[in-house]
Amino acid sequence: MLAAERYDRIVELVNLNGSMRVSELSERCRVTEETIRRDLDRLEQAGRLRRSHGGAVSVKEDQPEIPYRVRETTQAEEKKRIAHAAVSMIEPGDRILLDASTTAGYMAASMPDIPLTVLTNSIQVATELSSKDKIEVISTGGQLAQRSLSFVGPLAERSLETYHVDKLFLSCKGVHPESGSISESNELQARLKQRMVGISDQVILLADASKFGVRAFARVTGLQAVHNIITDQVPDPEMLERLKVYNITITTV
CATH class of the missing domain: 1.10.10.10 (Winged helix-like DNA-binding domain superfamily/Winged helix DNA-binding domain)
Structure with a gap:
């Protein structure tokens, strides 16, 4: 070549x-x-x-969402390690919120059948949890985003206003310590994730190393809203120093 x-x-x-x-x-x-x-x-x-x-x-703004099945096979081992660490943070009786990321899908697949309430906008997550008798699953409903197998739009956003959860497990396209933000390439997903953050006591960000230093098209929230980050590699010293400002607990798997 x-x-x-x-x-x-x-x-x-x-x-x-x-x-x-x-x-x-x-x-x-x-x-x-x-x-x-x-x-x-x-x-x-x-x-x-x-x-x-x-x-x-990519520098393309507001990119179309990558199909779920394509994302599922990208960096799969890293995502599975992050998902396993995230599941270990869940306790019986928790009310949790899972987004429509492939990492959330891996979480659902490996989640033990314990008493939980799981709110999600993901078809994949709901399907994975459907066989677990002790887990109550609530779907947001809304407009179907076919490429991501998720629900988005005004109906999904309004449905979130009905609930309050203990823990949100959140993915993103970019983590940018310099601007103090996390972001998404798709505006509809970003708006829904803003609502997710607003109804959660604890925000746990699931981000592999490729997301650090990235500032995508649509802002989701500031890093001050994030309590924990689970990632697959230790961020470089400069990145770690910037993250210290936000008092975020970082778990590397």
Whole structure:
């Protein structure tokens, strides 16, 4: 593969997935990680993508949602580790809220059958929990977003106003300590997640390393609203120093 072809392939992969890690791009393009890092530097200078901690993110604004089945197989092992750690934070009797992320789907699949109330806008989460007799599942309803197998829109947002939960397990497209925000590439998802934060006592952010340093199109909330972050890699020292300001507990798995 010529360098120009590799550049196009890298941009195509990053735009398709929203973000990609150096290791994934290295495997897909069959070149070393050092080569990929140089490529990403050049592509960022050309304005075709934006570097993030450990990879790159798309610069396309308000991207269409990536289909759930595509996201489900992207960084699957990292997401499963994060999901396992998140499940360990759940206690019998909790009222929890799960968003429509693939990590939430992995949480639902591995969740023990204990007395819980689970509120969700995810079809996948509701399906995974349907066989667990002790767990009460409440769906937001709303407009079906087919690509993410989730409910969004005004009806979903209004339904959240009826409830109050102990813990919210929240995903995002970007965690940006410098601006103090977490963000999404899709405005409808961002608006719904804003409502989720507003009805939750504790916000637990599920974010793999590729999300750090990223500032996506639609703001969800400020980092001051986040109590815990579960991630798969320790953020770099500069990132950790910025996160200290917000007094967030960080768990690395």
